[in-house]
Amino acid sequence: MKSKTPEYLADADNLVVTVVITALFAIAFITIYSQFSKSVWFDLHDSQRFIFTVGFISTSILMIIISKTMFYYRYRRKPLALWEYLLWNILEIIIISAIYTGIAITLGDNTHENPVTEFFRQYPKSLLVTFIILVIPYGGVWAAAAERDRNRILKVVNSKEIATDEHTGNDNELIHITDNNGNLKLSIRLDKLLYIESQDNYVKVYYTTQGKLQSYLVRCKLKTLEENFSADGKLARCHRSYIVNTTKVKVLRKEMNNYVVDLDNGGTMPIPVSKKYFETFAASLKN
Numbered sequence: 253m254k255s256k257t258p259e260y261l262a263d264a265d266n267l268v269v270t271v272v273i274t275a276l277f278a279i280a281f282i283t284i285y286s287q288f289s290k291s292v293w294f295d296l297h298d299s300q301r302f303i304f305t306v307g308f309i310s311t312s313i314l315m316i317i318i319s320k321t322m323f324y325y326r327y328r329r330k331p332l333a334l335w336e337y338l339l340w341n342i343l344e345i346i347i348i349s350a351i352y353t354g355i356a357i358t359l360g361d362n363t364h365e366n367p368v369t370e371f372f373r374q375y376p377k378s379l380l381v382t383f384i385i386l387v388i389p390y391g392g393v394w395a396a397a398a399e400r401d402r403n404r405i406l407k408v409v410n411s412k413e414i415a416t417d418e419h420t421g422n423d424n425e426l427i428h429i430t431d432n433n434g435n436l437k438l439s440i441r442l443d444k445l446l447y448i449e450s451q452d453n454y455v456k457v458y459y460t461t462q463g464k465l466q467s468y469l470v471r472c473k474l475k476t477l478e479e480n481f482s483a484d485g486k487l488a489r490c491h492r493s494y495i496v497n498t499t500k501v502k503v504l505r506k507e508m509n510n511y512v513v514d515l516d517n518g519g520t521m522p523i524p525v526s527k528k529y530f531e532t533f534a535a536s537l538k539n
Contacts, residue, residue: 255333255334256331256332256333256454256469256471257327257331257332257333258397258398259331259468260397260398260400261337261394261397262323262327262328262331263397264324266397267320267323269393270316270320270390270393271313271316271317271320273389273393274313274316274386274389274390275309275313276389277388277389278309278312278313278385278389279309281384281385282385285381304355307355308352308355311351312348312351315344315347315348316344319340319344323337323340330452331451331454341386341390345379345382345383345386345387346379348382348386349375349379349382349383350375350378352378352381352382353371353374353375353378356374356378357370357371357374425441425442426439426440426441426442427439427440427441427442427487429472429477430470430472431470431471432453432471432472432473437470437472438457438468438470440457440459442497442499443499444459444460444461445457445458445459445487445497445500446458446459446496446497446500446517446520447494447495447496447497447500447515447520448474448487448496449493449494450473450474450492450493451469453471453473454469454471455469455470455472455473455474455477456468456469456470457469458520460517465519465520474489474492474494474495478495485498485536485539486499488533488536488537489529489533490513490523490525490526490529490533491523491526491529492526494523496513496515496523496533497515498536498537498539500515500516500517501513501514501515501516501537502514502515502516504525504534507522510524510525510526511524511525512524513525
């Protein structure tokens with residue numbers, strides 16, 4: 253079974269941080285490395301080499317910005333498998349390494365060398381330098397993002413850490429959501445859960461924490477969750493793509509020829525109720 257790229261790696265804020273940290277690390281690395289290696293072409297003192305150095309860094313960062321922007325919108329359309337995400341980053345390294353090698357050949361004394369031969373001779377070293385420049389900041393940002401994500405899950409699980417002004421009554425029970433392998437991915441108080449949306453082989457869980465709408469993506473079938481929660485009655489399926497927390501339903505209304513439900517959270521869209529599930533869903537609202 254293919255592993256999915258964690259959602260936090262495709263978060264817009266995380267991608268921005270990745271670009272900024274990578275740019276700062278690249279500048280620091282080039283500045284330090286140029287002092288200890290006589291074979292590198294980048295230089296912050298020689299005017300010609302300085303221009304090429306700035307051009308290389310600027311072009312590389314622009315490519316990374318374009319790459320991360322494309323990745324962001326591609327992931328929103330359909331999450332990537334982990335191997336696809338790794339391949340995406342490897343291609344970044346390969347392309348930037350080629351640019352690095354091209355500049356090295358341009359500035360080097362290679363008048364007697366075949367350009368193609370010289371390219372492949374220098375490319376392995378360029379690949380190593382680019383690998384270091386990108387992988388170290390990428391790894392650091394990914395590790396920090398993973399830690400933040402774990403802490404966020406712990407805050408959702410620990411009901412004492414969720415601030416609320418509402419009277420929760422008996423709604424403090426936890427809803428446990430597992431992936432296709434049976435691994436616990438999310439535990440959340442029922443009074444914080446709004447609805448669950450199907451997205452191909454994944455489900456996106458929408459909930460509130462400290463008054464803000466949040467979501468969490470889990471590799472799981474909506475049908476599996478429906479079977480797990482059917483006996484409870486508080487989580488009911490209203491559409492082939494939605495399961496709703498019935499305690500959060502504000503109104504069930506007719507819109508054109510279809511029915512929709514509005515939740516008591518103003519930040520959510522009306523959720524459709526299909527004819528197939530209408531009777532059973534309406535009955536669950538009366539319980």
